[in-house]
Structures are given as structure tokens and as C-alpha cells.
Amino acid sequence: xxxxxxxxxxxxxxxxxxxxxxxxxxxxxxxxxxxxxxxxxxxxxxxxxxxxxxxxxxxxxxxxxxxxxxxxxxxxxxxxxxxxxxxxxxxxxxxxxxxxxxxxxxxxxxxxxxxxxxxxxxxxxxxxxxxxxxxxxxxxxxxxxxxxxxxxxxxxxxxxxxxxxxxxxxxxxxxxxxxxxxxxxxxxxxxxxxxxxxxxxxxxxxxxxxxxxxxxxxxxxxxxxxxxxxxxxxxxxxxxxxxxxxxxxxxxxxxxxxxxxxxxxxxxxxxxxxxxxxxxxxxxxxxxxxxxxxxxxxxxxxxxxxxxxxxxxxxxxxxxxxxxxxxxxxxxxxxxxxxxxxxxxxxxxxxxxxxxxxxxxxxxxxxxxxxxxxxxxxxxxxxxxxxxxxxxxxxxxxxxxxxxxxxxxxxxxxxxxxxxxxxxxxxxxxxxxxxxxxxxxxxxxxxxxxxxxxxxxxxxxxxxxxxxxxxxxxxxxxxxxxxxx
Numbered sequence: 001x002x003x004x005x006x007x008x009x010x011x012x013x014x015x016x017x018x019x020x021x022x023x024x025x026x027x028x029x030x031x032x033x034x035x036x037x038x039x040x041x042x043x044x045x046x047x048x049x050x051x052x053x054x055x056x057x058x059x060x061x062x063x064x065x066x067x068x069x070x071x072x073x074x075x076x077x078x079x080x081x082x083x084x085x086x087x088x089x090x091x092x093x094x095x096x097x098x099x100x101x102x103x104x105x106x107x108x109x110x111x112x113x114x115x116x117x118x119x120x121x122x123x124x125x126x127x128x129x130x131x132x133x134x135x136x137x138x139x140x141x142x143x144x145x146x147x148x149x150x151x152x153x154x155x156x157x158x159x160x161x162x163x164x165x166x167x168x169x170x171x172x173x174x175x176x177x178x179x180x181x182x183x184x185x186x187x188x189x190x191x192x193x194x195x196x197x198x199x200x201x202x203x204x205x206x207x208x209x210x211x212x213x214x215x216x217x218x219x220x221x222x223x224x225x226x227x228x229x230x231x232x233x234x235x236x237x238x239x240x241x242x243x244x245x246x247x248x249x250x251x252x253x254x255x256x257x258x259x260x261x262x263x264x265x266x267x268x269x270x271x272x273x274x275x276x277x278x279x280x281x282x283x284x285x286x287x288x289x290x291x292x293x294x295x296x297x298x299x300x301x302x303x304x305x306x307x308x309x310x311x312x313x314x315x316x317x318x319x320x321x322x323x324x325x326x327x328x329x330x331x332x333x334x335x336x337x338x339x340x341x342x343x344x345x346x347x348x349x350x351x352x353x354x355x356x357x358x359x360x361x362x363x364x365x366x367x368x369x370x371x372x373x374x375x376x377x378x379x380x381x382x383x384x385x386x387x388x389x390x391x392x393x394x395x396x397x398x399x400x401x402x403x404x405x406x407x408x409x410x411x412x413x414x415x416x417x418x419x420x421x422x423x424x425x426x427x428x429x430x431x432x433x434x435x436x437x438x439x440x441x442x443x444x445x446x447x448x449x450x451x452x453x454x455x456x457x458x459x460x461x462x463x464x465x466x467x468x469x470x471x472x473x474x475x476x477x478x479x480x481x482x483x484x485x
Contacts, residue, residue, distance in 0.1 A: 037224045042067070047074050047190065049214020053197075055206065056224045062204050066197050070213070073193045076109060077185050079132060091183050095132065099179030102168065110172040113165075116188055119401050120162035120376075126408025127401060128376040130162040132182025137379075140372045141272035147370065153379035156180070160376060191265060191400030194218040198396075210239055215266065217241050218396045222260035238468070245473060246270040246387045246453065254459060254476055257451070259392060259467035265399030267407055268388030268453070269371035269381075276368050373407060384410035390451040392467050398446045411452055411460070418462050421445045 042053045042063035051070060053063050078089045090105045097103045105113070116129035133156040137148040148156075159180045166175040176183070185192075190213045198218050201209050208221035219239050238260045242253035247270045257264055375382045389407045391399035406414040449467065452460040453476075461469055461480045471478045 039223075046070050047078075047193075047214060050212075051214065052210075052212040054210040054212075056208050059206065062201065062206065065204075066200060069197060069200055070193055073189075073196060076106075077112075077189045077193075079182065079184055079186075091185060094174045094176060095182040098176035098181040102166070102173035102175035104171055104173045107172055110167065110169070110174070112185070112188070112192055113174060113183070114167055114169075115397070116185065117162055117165055117167060119405070122405075124409075125405060126373075126376060126382065127187060127404040128160060128162050128374075129183055129185060129188070130165055130176075130181065131160045131374060131376055132184035133159045133180060134374055134376075134379045135184050135186070135372075136182065138370070138372075138374075140274055140370060145274040145370075147276055148379075157377075157379050160379070162376075187404050188397060188400045190214065190216040191263070191396035191398070194263065194396035215244075215271075216396060216399075217264040219259065219261055219263070243390060243451065243453070243459075243469075244268070244270075244388075254453065254471070254473045255478075256470040256472065257390070257392065257467050258470065261394075262466055263393050263396035263399045264390060265393075265396060265403055266388055266390040267373065267400075267403035269373060270387065272372040274370055276370065373404070375408070382408060385454050385456070386411055387453040387455055389414070390453075391448050392451075393446060393448040395446070398448055402446075402448050402450070406450060406452075411454060414450070414452065415460070415462060418450065422463070 037056060040055045040058050042055075042059070044051050044067050046067065047070070051067065053059075053066055055063070076090050079091055079095060090103075090109050094103045094105065113129070116127075119125060119127045120129055134153070137152055137156055139145045159178055159182075164177055164181070165183070166177060167173075168175070174183075194211055194213050194216050195218070197211050197213075198209075198220055201211075201220050206220060208223060209219070210223070211218040211220070217239075222237060223239055238258040241257040241259065241264045242251075243255050243257060244250060244266070245252045245254050246268060371381045373382050374380065384407075386407055389403045391402045391406075393399045393402070406417075409417060447466075449463050449465065450461070451469065452458075454460065457476045459469075459471065459476050459478045461478070464480065469478070469480075
């Protein structure tokens, strides 16, 4: 069966969403225990994640239709396989035709690609829908995750240029002009699909629902409140979404986000990563405890040293580029690398783990940490003072985009950006455009609010008009309002 039906009990729905406990209403000196409101939760596995839909009425048919909608979009947008349910992924077809021919896609997919490219072209943006070659090279989150050779990354960077992707609005065609180029919509697909599911539920007459796509949360309306037994007028209150504690179990949260009708999207370095120490490489869960200790005790090079190391490492391993058609003439590095092909093509000396960007060493200096949020300029994981960025917004796709953008800015620039954009409407036009960094003046800002979790255990919330945050983990410092910005 595609979906399993059960009535929610007094335990968490999922990793990110917490059920409401029975409420107690106090009327003067009298306390009345509220009777719980039955909820119906439908769950399946799609997109490699647990998919959970919660309703306050039995919705067997609508839930199944929603799951089929998600499956349809997964089949159309995936890059991990060429076919699903008898159909070929439109994105996989585009990637397979790289360097050969344009591929026509459906208008709604084309519109998504246009949006993804536009965001990626903002100066200073770390959102890149053409980063497929880099993602594949690292393979983080999968069994064969590894550190690519510097020469491989250097050769793949030109293939990960969003400017090079040709989108033809006349016939909705997409062309990747070089072999080895590959689109990857992993940074936007779940948000887009969550918005599609919410729209479908609204059109189906659903008034209150919670959508959980593997941790990407979207909501329709608000949950029904518990009322004293015998009372029938069911009121509404906020959904409670848990903000996960970094490198802890899914049920271990820093606090609760109280909201209704909003999307909550979090991007954190603890979601997909691997640790590497010499010849030994292990994936997420095996090294979670070690990583938690490393964050508290490990020293890291400063940003300037890291950037210098990236440049020097790439220079040591890079094949020289001659003017003959822009090809790698000195060393024949294939566009799509296999381990044997690469070993035969280049033999650069690997630089030390300490010099790699985003390498967080344990106190013994043996293990290095690599996460899945990449810097499109270097091909290595981004490294700054942030553990995670959470976006609360009306549209989940905006949450996906802005978690990437703000994480890429780093904390200081992200806070300045949000403050200046919030103030821009109250300043004369002559003063606008002077925000820190040219990127700040070029990106249109939707109605979003952000939560930043830093590596030094701060939770920073510049503004919270559409939600309320309840701190549960007192080992973290909560900073709100003007003092945060």
C-alpha cells in the first residue's frame, strides 16, 4: 500500500513536527483538562525521505492522491535515475543530452528552472542549480562519499556554471552546452513539491493540514485546538515545529517554532556529511558523536588561510589550459570521472586534510568533516560560523532558496542583508543600493523570517512576526530582535 493510516498518539509525528500534548485550561481557580482532538496521519517513503501528511478528518483518497502527486514530481525532477513509474525524468533527460542537443521540458518544469537560474545568477549567490558535477564528485550522503582530487574539482568547476545553461522560453527547451554538465535541483525541488501539495490540498477543500517532506514543513491553516469535553466549537492554534539540535537524534530539538499557514525549511551542515581520517571514511551516523565533540574542541584555520589553501591545492593539481578550444591539452582529464580513469590521468599530491576548506578536525587531528552545502566558486563545502539556517515563509520554495543564500552569506553578512532590506522601504531612493555587498541590492526579498544557529551555540532571530520561538535547550543562547541584527 502506498500509504498507511493511523490515528496520531502521544508521540512525535516525525523528526521535525511535534504533536500537541493535552492542554489544560484555567478558568479562575478551576482547571479543566482538554480532550485531545483526533488527527489522522498518512505516511510513506518518497524522494528518499519519510513523507507525512496530517489531517483532522479522515482523508484516505486525498492523501493517496497527494502521494501520487509527489511521486509524479519526483519522477520528473530526479537526477538519480532516468526512469520511474514508466516515465523518464525530464531533468535526467536534460543531463543525458549535455553537449549534444536541447531537450524540451514541460512549461511548469521550465518555469522552475528559470527561477533556479535567476537566483543562481545573482552576484555572490551560493545557490547553483548547475552544480551537479560537483555534487556527484563528492557523493556526500551516499555510501561512496569521498574527497575528490583537486584536479578533478578544478576541471569540474567550469562545468558547474549556471550562466552556461541555455533556457529557451520559445519552446521550453534546456541545453547544457558541454558534456559533463548536469543540473541538480536538490536545493529547490522539495520546496517546489511542498507548494504543489499545499495547492492541491487547498483545491481539494482541506482546511487544516501539515505537510512534512522529509523535514521540509508546510502547513495549511492551523491545527484544531483541544477543548474541554462536551464543547463542540473547535478553535485553532499554532502548529509546533521542532528545530533540530545539530548532530543529535531527530527527536532532540533546540526549541519549538509556533506558526500557522507557513512553511518551515532548514538547511544545516549536519543533515548530510561524512568524516574522513586517512584511509578511513565513514558517513553520517557513524561519526555524529565525534563531530559533536569536534565542534566544541577542534580548532580551525581562519577564513583567509582556508581560501589560500583551496587556491594553492587547485593550482598544484590543475592541468594547464591551453588556448586550443579551451581544452585540457597537457593532461587528458575526462569530463565524467571514474576512479580508474582519474587515477590514470592525474597523480597530484593530496594536500593535508587540515588545509581543505570546511575540514573540522577532531582534537587528535585525524578526522576531517565535509558537508553537503557547497561553495560554487571553489567546489568545496562552504565553511563559516553557521550550523543551520531556518526560513519561515509563505512559500516553501522561497524557504529552499533563502536557506541556501543566507547560509552562503555567513552570519554577519546575512544579518546585515536582512536589516538593510527591512529598512530599504523606509529610506529615500537615493540612499538605496548602498547595502553591504552588491548582491544585497540585486536580490528581491520575499516575505521571509530567519533563524540562525551558530557553531558557538547561539540561536539568532532578527525578527519573528509570523511565528513564535520557544527555547527548550538552555545550553544555547537565544538572541532576538534588534540586538540580533
